[in-house]
Amino acid sequence: xxxxxxxxxxxxxxxxxLVTACATPGTDAAALSARSAILADRFQAxxxxxxxxxxQAGGPEGAIAVxxxxxxxxxxxxxxxxxxxxxxxxxxxxxxAARTEGDLRTRLEQLAANPLSPDGMPATMTWTEGxxxxxxxxxxxxxxxxxxxxxxxxxxxxxxxxQARLAELYPDDKATGFKPGELRGAIAITWPAGxxxxxx
Ligand code: HEC
Numbered sequence: 001x002x003x004x005x006x007x008x009x010x011x012x013x014x015x016x017x018l019v020t021a022c023a024t025p026g027t028d029a030a031a032l033s034a035r036s037a038i039l040a041d042r043f044q045a046x047x048x049x050x051x052x053x054x055x056q057a058g059g060p061e062g063a064i065a066v067x068x069x070x071x072x073x074x075x076x077x078x079x080x081x082x083x084x085x086x087x088x089x090x091x092x093x094x095x096x097a098a099r100t101e102g103d104l105r106t107r108l109e110q111l112a113a114n115p116l117s118p119d120g121m122p123a124t125m126t127w128t129e130g131x132x133x134x135x136x137x138x139x140x141x142x143x144x145x146x147x148x149x150x151x152x153x154x155x156x157x158x159x160x161x162x163q164a165r166l167a168e169l170y171p172d173d174k175a176t177g178f179k180p181g182e183l184r185g186a187i188a189i190t191w192p193a194g195x196x197x198x199x200x
Contacts, residue, residue: 028195029137032084033126036139036189039078039086043187044143046074051149060152060162067153068169071095083192088143090185094154094166094175098185103129107140112183115142130193139189145178154178 047070054066071088072095078086089100091108100108107125117123122142129136145154153162154175166173178184 029126029128032137032191032195033124033139035082036084036126036137036191037124037141039082039084039189040139040141040187043074043078043086043088047071055149055152060149060159061165064153064162064165064169068095072097083195085188085190085192087188088185089188090175091183092174092178093185094170094173096172100188104138104140104188108183108186111140111142111186115144115181115183134193136193137191137195139187139191141187142183143185143187145180145182145184147180150178150184151180154184 047067050066050070051063054063057063075087078084088095088098089104089108090098091100091105091112093099107127111123111125114123122144124142125138125140127138129138145151147155152158153166154177156177156179158166158176163176166176175184
């Protein structure tokens with residue numbers, strides 16, 4: 001599972017991205033964007049449910065293992081079900097598989113500049129890479145940092161026992177020191193070529 005996520009990550013990193021256009025209403029890209037939003041909602045709802053239950057049962061120290069197992073498992077099952085690649089990415093990552101390069105990283109930097117859209121919801125981006133049979137639709141949704149419950153594991157003042165557990169599981173952890181409102185990461189959904197009919 002981790003292997004697959006890593007491989008997919010480096011594939012995205014190595015790809016030369018040809019951005020053609022943003023999604024416009026009435027296109028298949030718009031339909032895939034709407035389907036992506038549903039997947040992103042489900043990802044967040046399922047993970048949040050498991051995280052909150054684990055926090056109540058065992059505090060942040062105990063909940064770390066749940067995050068470690070649940071997040072990749074949810075991503076995997078939503079990917080298998082939808083045919084899209086569903087994952088979480090970050091500029092400062094905890095799981096090395098969340099690291100991203102190239103065009104995706106540039107877009108993530110743009111989201112970091114404005115993690116919220118004007119209506120106060122997490123900002124999103126949809127774009128098409130390539131044309132015709134090779135067209136792939138990408139969707140990003142910002143995951144803003146919150147005080148509760150995120151700060152216990154990603155904030156500026158993390159309890160020593162939590163820190164120790166994180167260091168053990170993620171020796172290269174970069175995902176601490178975040179303040180509420182900053183971009184913690186994003187849900188990234190990529191629809192494979194073939195999901196769109198050839199444009200010309
Ligand atoms: C109990 C500790 C804990 C809490 C609380 C927590 N996280 Fe995490 N977070 C983790 C762990 C552990 C990972 C790595 C998961 C993995 O291995 O895929 C992670 C990974 C992430 C990632 C994926 C990118 C990366 O850096 O690997 C994002 C995005 C994220 N967390 C956002 C949040 C947000 C937003 C909140 C609050 C709603 C939150 N987390 C609360 C422990 C926590």
